[in-house]
Amino acid sequence: MAKATVGFLYPGHSAEDDYPRMESMLSEAGVRAGLPLVHTDIGTDAHRVDALLEMGSVDRLTASLAELLTHRPQAVVWACTSASFVFGWDGAAEQVRRLSEAAGLPASSTSFAFAHAVRELGLERVAIAATYPEDVAALFEDFLKRAGVEVTATRGSGIITAAEVGTWGRDEVLRLAREGDDPAAQAVLLPDTALHTAAWVAELEAELGKPVLTANQVTAWEGLRLLSHPATAPALGTLFTDR
Template sequence: MTALGFLYPGHSAEDDYPRIEQLLGSDIRVDLVHTDIGEDAHRVDALYETGAPERLARGVQGLRLSGAETVVWACTGGSFVRGWQGAHEQVRALARTAGMPASSTSFAFVHAATELGVRRVAVAATYPKDVTALFTDFLHAGRIEVAAARSAGIVTAAEVATWGEAEILALAREADVPEADAVLLPATALHTASHLPALEKHLGKPVLTANQVSVWEALRLADRRVNAPALGALFTREPIVQV
């Protein structure tokens, strides 16, 4: 049994995690601990505070009791707003506090894109434009080229969590361009675990979503690879056939 630990801010799309655990269909356990988000606002100052060391440290106590072997800070905005260096410092501090390998969703996107050989992406973000720009800056620092980006301008995670497949697909289509090798949806507040096959079918290319890459990253830290086609190209390593 491999136990994966996640620090998840607040309550939005946390039900993606038991869904992903079920779809992995293996000896994988997903343990989720909720952290205090403070103010639910996709503003730089609020997101920065969401990922404050003391908030993450409080969450780590619960994960230690669960027996988790790795930990991922499952919040994209709460990591990339600190910039490339600041996000590295954040996960290093988390690893020291937790006493186990650690990462965050922002780094998971970079590592997952690299795994698939993706160098050019389209970003379909629910964030306001200024926050989306910080995510594209983070990707550039990770040597991922952003061919196009679309911002939905949503301010709260609570609103993002209400979106279904139709809204997610519409945003992804608006963001996608032919030169993009994959489409990225960065919000962990977005329910995507059940929609990955449909998204990849409609777009004809790999789709990377926040909760999906977070679980993949935790598995990577644990040196596990699981084949799970229902979780998209990332979990099969097979290219999507153009339609």
């Protein structure tokens, strides 16, 4: 199978090293995929609605497109959850439509990646374990409800900046997932691309005994989905298992 190349627009600098890590994990599993990434100017680093609306403005995204297109991607994904779902379902769809139009390529975002991943796994009930303040986490819950997903519990952690989230390691991520789990949920979602998770997805699932979907994991999967490029890599969790 030919190599698939998905380009990612990533806000600022926090957990961008998850992408070369995932590319390596996919390669070790025999999946031929390139995951090049370029950074967007985020403006104010804050999980606040006003700052997130500016962070996700199409003008900010398209300003980095020329650099990303030098990698010759076949699809583009806006690798940010909060600065996509904050626009609401319709606004996030318009954001993706305009990004696709500007790039001349299929496009998506992390918020839609979560919705598509939940559907792919046949899940109906999920819990949200978020780094965000409660009001921002509630907007992600609203987004998932528009996708027909029942959210059984939502936990926010009150962290304002992506820079702080990016300092979290394995222990903090495991604690976040454990504390955000809910017995009624079929899976736990960790929606922040500033959070390092790629190295620990399989461990998170073993700890909780259910699928765990994390922002960078679903973002990579979404890009490959856009290209109809199968990717089986058990180290990246249930989403990357052969079905």
